[in-house]
Amino acid sequence: xxxxxxxxxxxxxxxxxxxxxxxxxxxxxxxxxxxxxxxxxxxxxxxxxxxxxxxxxxxxxxxxxxxxxxxxxxxxxxxxxxxxxxxxxxxxxxxxxxxxxxxxxxxxxxxxxxxxxxxxxxxxxxxxxxxxxxxxxxxxxxxxxxxxxxxxxxxxxxxxxxxxxxxxxxxxxxxxxxxxxxxxxxxxxxxxxxxxxxxxxxxxxx
Amino acid sequence: xxxxxxxxxxxxxxxxxxxxxxxxxxxxxxxxxxxxxxxxxxxxxxxxxxxxxxxxxxxxxxxxxxxxxxxxxxxxxxxxxxxxxxxxxxxxxxxxxxxxxxxxxxxxxxxxxxxxxxxxxxxxxxxxxxxxxxxxxxxxxxxxxxxxxxxxxxxxxxxxxxxxxxxxxxxxxxxxxxxxxxxxxxxxxxxxxxxxxxxxxxxxxx
Numbered sequence: 001x002x003x004x005x006x007x008x009x010x011x012x013x014x015x016x017x018x019x020x021x022x023x024x025x026x027x028x029x030x031x032x033x034x035x036x037x038x039x040x041x042x043x044x045x046x047x048x049x050x051x052x053x054x055x056x057x058x059x060x061x062x063x064x065x066x067x068x069x070x071x072x073x074x075x076x077x078x079x080x081x082x083x084x085x086x087x088x089x090x091x092x093x094x095x096x097x098x099x100x101x102x103x104x105x106x107x108x109x110x111x112x113x114x115x116x117x118x119x120x121x122x123x124x125x126x127x128x129x130x131x132x133x134x135x136x137x138x139x140x141x142x143x144x145x146x147x148x149x150x151x152x153x154x155x156x157x158x159x160x161x162x163x164x165x166x167x168x169x170x171x172x173x174x175x176x177x178x179x180x181x182x183x184x185x186x187x188x189x190x191x192x193x194x195x196x197x198x199x200x201x202x203x204x205x206x
Numbered sequence: 207x208x209x210x211x212x213x214x215x216x217x218x219x220x221x222x223x224x225x226x227x228x229x230x231x232x233x234x235x236x237x238x239x240x241x242x243x244x245x246x247x248x249x250x251x252x253x254x255x256x257x258x259x260x261x262x263x264x265x266x267x268x269x270x271x272x273x274x275x276x277x278x279x280x281x282x283x284x285x286x287x288x289x290x291x292x293x294x295x296x297x298x299x300x301x302x303x304x305x306x307x308x309x310x311x312x313x314x315x316x317x318x319x320x321x322x323x324x325x326x327x328x329x330x331x332x333x334x335x336x337x338x339x340x341x342x343x344x345x346x347x348x349x350x351x352x353x354x355x356x357x358x359x360x361x362x363x364x365x366x367x368x369x370x371x372x373x374x375x376x377x378x379x380x381x382x383x384x385x386x387x388x389x390x391x392x393x394x395x396x397x398x399x400x401x402x403x404x405x406x407x408x409x410x411x412x
Contacts, residue, residue, distance in 0.1 A: 122374060132379030157375060157384050158395055165371025168328060169363060173338030178363050188409030189364055193399045203394030 023061050025051040030062075030072040035126035039069055039134040066138055073130070075118060076111040079139055087147045094147055095159075095195030096187055102163060103183050106171055119172055122164075136160055149198055151205055158197040166190060229267050231257040236278040241332035245275055245340040272344055279336070281324060282317040285345055293353045300353055301365075301401030302393055308369060309389050312377055325378060328370075342366055355404055357411055364403040372396060 029050030033042040044065050048055040062068040070078055082105060086097035105111050122131050137153075140160050144152025166186070170178040178186070196202075235256030239248040250271050254261040268274040276284055288311060292303035311317050328337050343359075346366050350358025372392070376384040384392070402408075 122379065128379050132375070132381040132385075136375075136379075136381050154383055157381055160381075161371040161375045161384065162368055162399070163371070164374050165367035165369070168370050168374070169338070169342075169367045173328065173334050173342075175338040175342050175363055175366075177360055178367065179338075185410040189403075192402070192409075193368070196398070197395075203398075204391040 022051070022053060022057065026053060026058055026061060026068075027072055030068055034069060034072055034134060035130055038129035039065075039138050041129075044068065069134060069138055073118060073135065074114065076114045077105055080143065083143055084146075087143060091147055091149050091199045093195070095193075095198050096191035098143075098159075099163075099187055099191055099194055100183070103186060106167065107183070112171065116172065119167060144198070147198070154202075154205065155197055155199075158202070159194055162190065162193050162197065228257070228259060228263065232259060232264055232267060232274075233278055236274055240275060240278055240340060241336055244335035245271075245344050247335075250274065275340060275344055279324060279341065280320065282320045283311055286349065289349055290352075293349060297353055297355050297405045299401070301399075301404050302397035304349075304365075305369075305393055305397055305400055306389070308373075309392060312373065313389070318377065322378065325373060350404070353404070360408075360411065361403055361405075364408070365400055368396060368399055368403065 026047060030042075030047045033047055033050060037046075044058050045055050047068065048058045051058075058068060062071050070080070083098055083101055086094060086101050089097065106115060121127055136157060141152050141156045144156040144159075149155055166178070169175040170181070170186075173179075181189075232253060236248075236253045239253055239256060243252075250264050251261050253274065254264045257264075264274060268277050276286070289304055289307055292300060292307050295303065312321060327333055342363060347358050347362045350362040350365075355361055372384070375381045376387070376392075379385075387395075
């Protein structure tokens with residue numbers, strides 16, 4: 001599962017003069033540091049030092065620290081990219097649109113295995129750092145900001161809590177009837193919940 | 207963490223003529239078989255054979271197969287017992303009452319560690335059998351039957367999916383703001399969701 005491509009011919013064997021190994025070394029360093037120190041506790045400078053490269057090279061390959069974090073998670077899709085069209089239409093109905101995007105990704109055979117690996121990592125010791133203090137604030141909360149809702153720092157974790165529970169039962173535990181429930185029924189059951197978390201009266205916000 | 211009490215005096219050392227070791231052997235056998243074969247795929251007879259005892263002894267120590275299963279999960283509390291008072295008042299407001307019971311158990315320092323161990327087991331290979339095909343249908347769905355709601359086989363898994371997601375974020379990932387949210391705010395946010403799953407219009411039921 002290395003990020004370095006394996007040359008198909010003997011003639012091309014050996015360490016290449018740049019990109020793939022450097023990129024892989026940066027990712028390895030990032031994964032290790034984010035898992036132990038969390039997103040806030042990890043600097044691009046430290047990731048660069050761990051990989052033995054200049055910080056500028058980290059930005060060159062991966063862009064911002066947020067982007068580096070998402071790359072280190074090794075997701076099959078970038079949530080910020082695939083959810084963007086669902087956000088573009090604004091808060092009305094965003095619960096259903098986002099849910100349909102998420103179900104589409106998880107119901108895709110090609111994506112499910114790497115996503116399951118990430119879901120399992122929630123319960124590893126690094127899960128608190130990587131997900132609780134990384135994925136949620138760095139990737140999920142900004143989606144609420146892009147959507148233009150109030151209190152994204154409160155509403156998006158509520159949204160995430162229902163998505164996480166649904167994913168656990170439908171895809172990890174394969175608990176019936178959720179595991180084989182048609183998408184439209186899942187949407188009928190969950191979209192009102194998600195929409196309320198995004199835009200409804202929660203009873204304790206100003 | 208053995209079920210056998212450790213004698214405090216040397217004079218009492220050695221295998222006792224019955225109860226503790228037999229009980230522990232039955233539990234060991236039950237845990238192993240439920241984890242590999244699931245609830246439906248495990249018979250009391252097989253558990254007894256695995257422990258080298260008569261099936262009647264299994265019933266003597268543990269009661270029904272359901273009770274044996276709950277004992278094998280080694281929960282700090284029996285969900286059927288602690289939730290019973292919340293069910294007794296009927297479906298109206300049951301979402302909030304059950305949520306308050308669940309939060310009370312999880313916010314109790316003494317209970318949290320063994321519960322976290324069980325929550326982590328969700329993602330182990332045995333999780334699908336133990337939780338998806340055991341805990342949910344054997345322990346959680348009957349709560350819906352006791353409550354007297356329609357479609358407990360559909361409504362209780364929806365209920366469970368929100369509870370699982372809330373527990374993951376609040377107690378396992380310790381994600382803010384959920385980790386330190388006052389109980390009354392958690393109830394304000396989640397009770398309407400849970401009540402709808404228990405008794406509301408889900409949009410796809412007869």
